[in-house]
Amino acid sequence: AQSVSQHNHHVILSEAASLELGCNYSYGGTVNLFWYVQYPGQHLQLLLKYFSGDPLVKGIKGFEAEFIKSKFSFNLRKPSVQWSDTAEYFCAVNSRGGGNKLTFGTGTQLKVEL
Amino acid sequence: DTAVSQTPKYLVTQMGNDKSIKCEQNLGHDTMYWYKQDSKKFLKIMFSYNNKELIINETVPNRFSPKSPDKAHLNLHINSLELGDSAVYFCASSQAVDYGYTFGSGTRLTVV
Numbered sequence: 001a002q003s004v005s006q007h008n009h010h011v012i013l014s015e016a017a018s019l020e021l022g023c024n025y026s027y028g029g030t031v032n033l034f035w036y037v038q039y040p041g042q043h044l045q046l047l048l049k050y051f052s053g054d055p056l057v058k059g060i061k062g063f064e065a066e067f068i069k070s071k072f073s074f075n076l077r078k079p080s081v082q083w084s085d086t087a088e089y090f091c092a093v094n095s096r097g098g099g100n101k102l103t104f105g106t107g108t109q110l111k112v113e114l
Numbered sequence: 115d116t117a118v119s120q121t122p123k124y125l126v127t128q129m130g131n132d133k134s135i136k137c138e139q140n141l142g143h144d145t146m147y148w149y150k151q152d153s154k155k156f157l158k159i160m161f162s163y164n165n166k167e168l169i170i171n172e173t174v175p176n177r178f179s180p181k182s183p184d185k186a187h188l189n190l191h192i193n194s195l196e197l198g199d200s201a202v203y204f205c206a207s208s209q210a211v212d213y214g215y216t217f218g219s220g221t222r223l224t225v226v
Contacts, residue, residue, distance in 0.1 A: 034214050043204065043217040088155055101170055102215060104157040
């Protein structure tokens with residue numbers, strides 16, 4: 001069975017600081033990887049996704065993520081965060097051939113202070 | 115136009131009642147889902163339907179019964195509500211999971 005770990009549960013940063021949120025998954029086969037964001041009181045929105053090809057994926061709002069197969073990781077990064085990036089961030093994985101099920105990590109609460 | 119719409123947005127009800135949550139998507143997607151988000155923000159899949167056919171049924175109490183009258187609609191009926199059912203329930207749809215899900219705005223269910 002696939003699973004996802006997000007080790008940072010709460011992160012507090014000042015505006016303009018750099019961000020890196022960790023995501024590790026456990027599954028031996030080929031996977032699709034996603035990052036979703038949930039702003040306060042809102043639904044989840046897709047930030048970026050990886051299927052194949054270039055392991056460095058660029059998403060919306062200046063976010064990017066790097067797939068490192070040997071480390072089973074898909075960390076999310078942003079060089080300079082803004083107050084409006086305050087939100088909950090979820091990593092998710094789907095195993096190829098695993099059907100339509102996305103398995104989510106437990107989320108990381110990011111708070112950006114002015 | 116809202117892509118995935120859920121009603122109601124908020125639902126407060128007493129223990130033991132029966133309630134339904136409705137979901138509709140206008141994206142033409144073949145697959146729809148129900149996810150439960152608990153108080154710690156953990157998201158767990160409950161059900162998935164593909165073209166009106168149930169394809170994923172996680173270990174959910176049988177008090178929860180999904181119904182898909184057509185591929186654009188997936189409703190969730192809950193019998194004999196319990197305090198532990200309090201959560202935010204998200205509907206989502208996808209054409210193929212490779213493209214990710216589109217989520218509805220959620221239904222916050224509070225059982226008192």
